Amino acid sequence: MKRQLIIARERIDETALLLKRRMSDGMGAVVCFLGVVRGTEEDRTISAIEYEAFLRMAEHQFNLLFDEMEKRWPIESVRLVHRIGTVKVNEPSLWVEVVAPHRGEAFAASQWLIDEMKRVVPIWKKALT
Amino acid sequence: MEITIHFYSYFKDLTGCAQTTITVPPGGTMSDLLNHMIRRFPELGAMQNSTLTAVGVEYQGRGYVLQEGDEVSLFPPVQGG
Numbered sequence: 001m002k003r004q005l006i007i008a009r010e011r012i013d014e015t016a017l018l019l020k021r022r023m024s025d026g027m028g029a030v031v032c033f034l035g036v037v038r039g040t041e042e043d044r045t046i047s048a049i050e051y052e053a054f055l056r057m058a059e060h061q062f063n064l065l066f067d068e069m070e071k072r073w074p075i076e077s078v079r080l081v082h083r084i085g086t087v088k089v090n091e092p093s094l095w096v097e098v099v100a101p102h103r104g105e106a107f108a109a110s111q112w113l114i115d116e117m118k119r120v121v122p123i124w125k126k127a128l129t
Numbered sequence: 130m131e132i133t134i135h136f137y138s139y140f141k142d143l144t145g146c147a148q149t150t151i152t153v154p155p156g157g158t159m160s161d162l163l164n165h166m167i168r169r170f171p172e173l174g175a176m177q178n179s180t181l182t183a184v185g186v187e188y189q190g191r192g193y194v195l196q197e198g199d200e201v202s203l204f205p206p207v208q209g210g
Contacts, residue, residue, distance in 0.1 A: 082210075
């Protein structure tokens, strides 16, 4: 399974990411997820979210999740971009792409990956008003 | 033996620092370390049950026996995405 992980301060460039998509003839499903900063947090209006990561551990934990994904589903590739630093409302903080032979495994794997990320990857957020 | 402890997220605000060191006796566990930290930084006490603990880049539980040179990290539940 090919994997690409980017944890960075730069804005997520969806167009550039899409242009770099590579998939073999046997692949029939691409699930792409974008997590976007909402304008409210616990009923308060906010302007942005400040993301902080324990970078070395976050990379390690993401790679453990990718290892587990590879065991569970026939995924050809996974690409994940997570921003750190200040992300304004309406801007994406997370971009995930999973390429698989069929939609069932692509949806299941991407859902599982995001759920597990929220459980184990050491990234935190702080709402800015 | 000396252990370095790193704090992340709002644990840095609760303790007023990003890292500290403590000396623990041989055989000391993560639970012992956590209790020591709560005595030093009482604000951490309210988060005791939900505090996540890691050594290096791996999660370790309360029963983990600390080793010389361990880099321990203490942080609240993660919130990526």
